[in-house]
Structures are given as structure tokens and as C-alpha cells.
Amino acid sequence: MEGKNILIIGGNSGIGYALAKQLHAQGANLFTAGRREPEGISSTHMNWDVVKTPAADAFTQLPDVLHGLVYCPGTINLKPFHRLTTDEYRADLDVNVLGAVGAIHAAYLALKMAKGSSIVLFSTVAAKLGMGLHSSVSVAKSAVEGLTRSLAAEFAPINIRVNAIAPSLTDTPLAQNLLSSEEKRDSGAKRHPLNRIGAPDDIASMAAYLLSDQASWITGQVISVDGGMGSIK
Known part of the structure; x- marks a missing residue:
């Protein structure tokens, strides 16, 4: 990753922050976008609220050539169907889908100029x-x-x-309500064949691989990094 220009959206916590630290250690030139700047790493940061500001207005410091884009923002809104409103469905779509669309639109020309770039998105085992x-x-x-x-x-x-990663339960700030006690953590771990919940670095390592030249023949894939939960019992 030495010398490659990589944009991470949502790189200030969780999986995005773990990825930013990995790529920083590998010599990438990091560009980050989000409501807070990542701590402890060197990056060109652009303030962006996914649901309030068009990405094109926020991404004012992108380089002319961009080798990778990673869109990390996500939501966990777990409720019975009868308690979910259409506005809540719309809010989840805004963050997870339309935010990604806006980011890719804003970075498209820079990604194209690289003549070999990678976009990484995030799905879920669910x-x-x-x-x-x-x-x-x-x-x-x-x-x-x-x-x-x-x-x-x-x-x-x-x-x-363009590839996506589909994690299962991962120990991030977004999942803290699901991991708020040792009982919940143990229960979550036991649901996975590998008998543990995911760590941010587990998911970030796959993202780093998909950004690298080692993955240059991989596209259109949704790759499960889920402790086996989506495939085996």
C-alpha cells in the first residue's frame, strides 16, 4: 500500500479506525471523511455528515488520483417489524446506501484516474x-x-x-448495546461456530486485502467475515 491514496469514510472508530491504522502502518496516504478526525494517525481529513451534506461539497481535498475508497458508516436498528416506521427504514437507507452512492459519485473521477482502483463497501451476515x-x-x-x-x-x-464485506457481530462502538454485559458477550460468541465475536482488525484486514494489488482479480464479491455464522453450524 506504500504511496497509495486511500479514502476512508468513517475512519474514526470501529472497523474504519482499525483499517486506518493498518493502512497508515503500510505507508498509504490516507484521506478521511466523517464527523470526527481519526486520532493517532496522519490523514487529510474532510468533515462530512453523511445525511446532512452532499459528498461533493465535503470532498474538497481529494487528490486527483485515488486508489481506494472504503465506506464504513452503518446502522444497527433492531426492532420488531410492527414497531419500525417507514422513516426508520428510510434513515437506514440514507446512511448505508445513499451515503455510499454519494461518496462514490464524488470520488469517481479520481478513482478512474488511478487506472486500477478498489471500492470496499459493508454489508452484514443478516x-x-x-x-x-x-x-x-x-x-x-x-x-x-x-x-x-x-x-x-x-x-x-x-x-x-467493487467488493463488499459481510461481517457478523463485531466488537465496535456501534454494537455496544448488544455487548453491554458479559452475559450478552458470551451469548453472542456462542452463536458463532468459531465461538467468539469479531474484532475490528478481523474485518479491517479483509478490507486492506481487497484494497491491495493482491486482490486485483477480485470484483463483484460479497465476502463473509463472520466466524462461520453464515455458512456452517
């Missing part, structure tokens, strides 16, 4: 498995998977690769 209380996030992340495959097909002739 888009593959039927999981109660997950209808809103499943709808949004299923749309991310459709976007991933469609853009991978459209962008392949200009050598922009």
Missing part, C-alpha cells in the same frame, strides 16, 4: 440469513450488496473493482 428484528438493516444492506454487484459490472471496463 442480509444472507433470515434474522428476526433485523428487517430494516437487512433491507439496507441487501441494497448495498446489489449496488456492489451492479457497480462491479459497470466499472470493470475502467478497472475499478
Whole structure:
């Protein structure tokens, strides 16, 4: 990753922050966008609220050539279907899908100029498995998977690769309500064949790989990093 220009949206916590630290250590030139600047790493930061500001207005410091874009913002809104409103579905779509669309629009020309770049998006194991209380996030992340495959097909002739990662329960600030006690953590771990919840670095390492030249023949994929939950019992 030495010398490559990588944009991470949502790089101040969780998986995005773990990825920023990994890429910083590998010598990448980091550009970050979000409501807060990542601490402890060197990056060119652009303040951006995904749901309030058009990405084109916020991404004013992008380089002319961009080798990678990672869109990390997500939501966890777990409720019974009868308690979810259409506004809540819309809010999940805004953050997970339309935010990604706006970011890719704003960075498209810079990604194209690299003549070999990579976009990494995030889905969830719940888009593959039927999981109660997950209808809103499943709808949004299923749309991310459709976007991933469609853009991978459209962008392949200009050598922009597009892939998504589908994690299961991961120890991030977004999931803290699900991990608020040792009992909940133990229960969450036991649901996975590998008998633990994910760590941010588990997911970030896959994202770093998909950004690298080692993954130059991989596109249009939704890759599960989920402790086996989506495939085995």
C-alpha cells in the first residue's frame, strides 16, 4: 500500500479506525471523511455528515488520483417489524446506501484516474440469513450488496473493482448495546461456530486485502467475515 491514496469514510472508530491504522502502518496516504478526525494517525481529513451534506461539497481535498475508497458508516436498528416506521427504514437507507452512492459519485473521477482502483463497501451476515428484528438493516444492506454487484459490472471496463464485506457481530462502538454485559458477550460468541465475536482488525484486514494489488482479480464479491455464522453450524 506504500504511496497509495486511500479514502476512508468513517475512519474514526470501529472497523474504519482499525483499517486506518493498518493502512497508515503500510505507508498509504490516507484521506478521511466523517464527523470526527481519526486520532493517532496522519490523514487529510474532510468533515462530512453523511445525511446532512452532499459528498461533493465535503470532498474538497481529494487528490486527483485515488486508489481506494472504503465506506464504513452503518446502522444497527433492531426492532420488531410492527414497531419500525417507514422513516426508520428510510434513515437506514440514507446512511448505508445513499451515503455510499454519494461518496462514490464524488470520488469517481479520481478513482478512474488511478487506472486500477478498489471500492470496499459493508454489508452484514443478516442480509444472507433470515434474522428476526433485523428487517430494516437487512433491507439496507441487501441494497448495498446489489449496488456492489451492479457497480462491479459497470466499472470493470475502467478497472475499478467493487467488493463488499459481510461481517457478523463485531466488537465496535456501534454494537455496544448488544455487548453491554458479559452475559450478552458470551451469548453472542456462542452463536458463532468459531465461538467468539469479531474484532475490528478481523474485518479491517479483509478490507486492506481487497484494497491491495493482491486482490486485483477480485470484483463483484460479497465476502463473509463472520466466524462461520453464515455458512456452517
